[in-house]
Amino acid sequence: IAGITQAPTSQILAAGRRMTLRCTQDMRHNAMYWYRQDLGLGLRLIHYSNTAGTTGKGEVPDGYSVSRANTDDFPLTLASAVPSQTSVYFCASTQRADSDTQYFGPGTRLTVL
Amino acid sequence: GQNIDQPTEMTATEGAIVQINCTYQTSGFNGLFWYQQHAGEAPTFLSYNVLDGLEEKGRFSSFLSRSKGYSYLLLKELQMKDSASYLCAVKDSNYQLIWGAGTKLIIKP
Numbered sequence: 001i002a003g004i005t006q007a008p009t010s011q012i013l014a015a016g017r018r019m020t021l022r023c024t025q026d027m028r029h030n031a032m033y034w035y036r037q038d039l040g041l042g043l044r045l046i047h048y049s050n051t052a053g054t055t056g057k058g059e060v061p062d063g064y065s066v067s068r069a070n071t072d073d074f075p076l077t078l079a080s081a082v083p084s085q086t087s088v089y090f091c092a093s094t095q096r097a098d099s100d101t102q103y104f105g106p107g108t109r110l111t112v113l
Numbered sequence: 114g115q116n117i118d119q120p121t122e123m124t125a126t127e128g129a130i131v132q133i134n135c136t137y138q139t140s141g142f143n144g145l146f147w148y149q150q151h152a153g154e155a156p157t158f159l160s161y162n163v164l165d166g167l168e169e170k171g172r173f174s175s176f177l178s179r180s181k182g183y184s185y186l187l188l189k190e191l192q193m194k195d196s197a198s199y200l201c202a203v204k205d206s207n208y209q210l211i212w213g214a215g216t217k218l219i220i221k222p
Binding site: 040090098105 | 117143144146154155156157158161200202208209210211212213214215
């Protein structure tokens with residue numbers, strides 16, 4: 001099935017634990033993004049990757065890390081989760097960084113207690 | 114700083130027309146996007162404007178004025194399924210999307 005998949009769908013996590021959110025796309029898109037969405041705020045960019053092997057910091061990168069070992073996968077890691085990282089996380093991709101449209105995965109709802 | 118403003122919530126009647134406004138101040142401009150997001154779901158692409166004027170796509174139209182930093186999304190013949198949040202986003206000089214907080218549209222019968 002073409003598109004973007006994210007795992008897990010939802011997760012409850014104890015503060016201080018390490019967590020990796022997975023994102024995989026099969027559209028051979030070069031650029032991938034991680035956003036968080038909080039009530040009353042717009043989507044905020046955490047990290048991005050314009051092509052495999054490169055990554056960059058977005059608006060709210062602190063406490064998060066990413067890697068882009070290949071075109072398809074773009075995992076997001078929380079090294080030591082804190083309650084303020086409770087949010088809905090969306091992965092997105094686009095053919096190139098300057099392309100028209102970003103396509104979104106279904107999201108991961110993360111609660112940090 | 115960069116800023117995208119849109120109303121928090123709007124209410125309209127089934128079958129009517131509604132206009133959702135968006136104003137922006139960004140460092141550079143490489144296009145304006147409208148996305149639809151149903152509750153609990155991912156955003157889905159609606160429209161893209163990079164030049165001034167009106168883009169029509171079925172019941173949905175989007176307008177852009179770059180000199181005024183202004184866009185609107187026009188929804189005609191409203192249906193109950195149009196109840197959703199509508200997100201305005203601008204691609205800045207670094208080709209990153211800057212997002213508004215979204216407008217929740219409530220459709221009443």
